[in-house]
Amino acid sequence: MTGRTAKKEGREMFQKGVLAGRRVIELGSMIAAPFGTHILAELGAEVIKIEPPEGETTRHLVRGGPSGTFIAYNRGKKSLCLNLQAEDGQEAFRRLVAGADVVLHNLSPGAARKLGVTYETCSALNPKIVFCHIRGYGVGPMQEEIASNPVAEAATGVMYSNRVNGRPSRLGPSYLDQFAGCYAAIAVLAALLDEGGAAAQRNIEFGLYETGLHIAARDLVGVQLKSQLLGRAETEPSPEFAMPGYGAYETREGRWIYIVMLTDEHWRRFCRAVEVEAAADLATLRDRRRNRDRVEALVRDAVSRWDYDGLSKAMGAAGVGHTEVLSADRVLQAPQACDPRKFSEVPFSVYSFQSPDFPVPSCRDASPVGPPPLLGEQTRDVLAMLGYGSEQIEAMIIAGAAATPQAGKPLWAKATGGDLS
Structure with missing residues (x-):
């Protein structure tokens, strides 16, 4: 099979990813967890993104509306808008966990405990759940601390060597967040492959800091090599x-x-x-x-x-x-990007975007890619699937335990002269 479809018994069939039929619950913000579930979605999983009433952070980064991060890494997901601080919101979350395969999040440790998004809580509801928590720091003296991508860069040596006008500076893209999302996807796949394995294998916790250490291993070993050969610490140049x-x-x-x-x-x-x-x-x-x-x-x-x-x-x-050396606006025009096409057309609001796909086409779901969800776009459908009646759903929305999209509300403030910065 090439392209996106195959012929089977005279019918045209869409290729399904290796995770077709698996349900993933995401409680993610910014990049690490959404990127991990983006990979799982590209592999065919159903991803239900639980968002608070105000929505996930990247929904509001560009003129009050969604950023490129949100559009690129949340396409095709379902948005369930719940207030997990309300008992009705917690009950809906518990029902969802009971029938899911994976929970993946990057809440802070304190927020996770407060909202009941822990392995202990989720495994009590569903002993087979694969639970993945991307933290700032893994086990150690800083395990309760919060860390973001640039903090991890600073703590693992990356930033020291990357300087702008002599000042240590973060890299452009949030690579450690994205590597953490990749590691999360790998660990989740390993746990799903070994369904009869030990419970500890289904309780996946690691930090951005530990991710940064692993990515920096070549440089960290290189400076040790120079120290032993030369008798002094000398960072390997690029x-x-x-x-x-x-x-x-x-x-x-x-x-x-x-x-x-x-x-x-x-x-x-x-x-x-x-x-x-x-x-x-x-x-x-x-x-x-x-x-x-x-x-x-x-x-x-x-x-x-x-x-x-x-x-x-x-x-x-x-x-x-x-x-x-191409500017970002020219990258997807390159022949190698276009033939065969390495990106999908993603409609969103009145716009259309081209977003690169998971780079291993034999594994991914080749069905047409859906747009990123509006905040709470699938709230009613998911709650109905969980057994709530229409009156119960309406009551939850009125009480603020759940939310649906605000009709007619523009996603972005109107740009002046095309400026969306």
């Missing part, structure tokens, strides 16, 4: 700083090309591609490091004499690893 000629360079018409220059063979291929002499005294990486300024000047000058398209063709023919 490849850009360690390898002359490795990085981004500007072409004649002002486009940027990123060149990978790791080996002596790469250097020889580059010289051949840009038609410059491969000087004998720059033949080895050690030679080029000793003459860093000269190499950098040579590469900058050589690249600046070419237009991007001609240079890309020459480098491709010579076997030099490279790509154009």
Whole structure:
């Protein structure tokens, strides 16, 4: 089967993901938990996102409305808007847990206990539940503390080496949040595969801090290596700083090309591609490091004499690893992104978005992707599925224990001159 459908017994069938039929409850905010359940949804699970009456944080980050984070990582989910501080809201939550396969959240430890979103509470309702809590910190002296992505970057060494004008700064994307979501999905899948395993395997708790430690393992081990070889702590430089000629360079018409220059063979291929002499005294990486300024000047000058398209063709023919440095508005226009298409069309409000898909198509649900839900869009349907009658549901909404979308309310404040910042 290729594309999105297969023929079976004369009927056109949509491919279903490996988690089809599984129900996941998400109590998530910002990125870590929503990203983890986004992956599970892409694999075919039904994700019911429980939101408080004011909605999840990323619903309100851009002109009072949903951000790119919300649209990208909450598409196709169902929104059940409950007040978990009300007894009726708690009762609905308990009913939902009783029939679910997974609960995944990133509430603070204190909030989780206050709202009853703990493994002990959920497993008492459903002994087979897979429970996953992404915390700020795992077990240890800081386990009750709150940590966000940049806090984890700062605590695990990432931020120290990433500086803007000399000031330690966070990376652009929230990579540790997203890695934590990936780890959560992996752990949930492992628990679902071993349904007869020990209860401890179904109680998954880990921190953004521990995620950051694991991601930083190469650098943390590298500094130990330098300490033992050189007798002093020395942070491993990034490849850009360690390898002359490795990085981004500007072409004649002002486009940027990123060149990978790791080996002596790469250097020889580059010289051949840009038609410059491969000087004998720059033949080895050690030679080029000793003459860093000269190499950098040579590469900058050589690249600046070419237009991007001609240079890309020459480098491709010579076997030099490279790509154009693209702005975000151009990424999904690239041929590799479009053929076959690596993203889905996601309608939302009066707009339409293109959102990249889970990158392993053989595992994911290839059914048409639904839009992100409005706040409480599936509240009535989910409560009815849990056995509530229409009068009970209406009473819960009137009492504030549950909520449905506000009819006619715009998602974003009207932009002036197209500005949604």
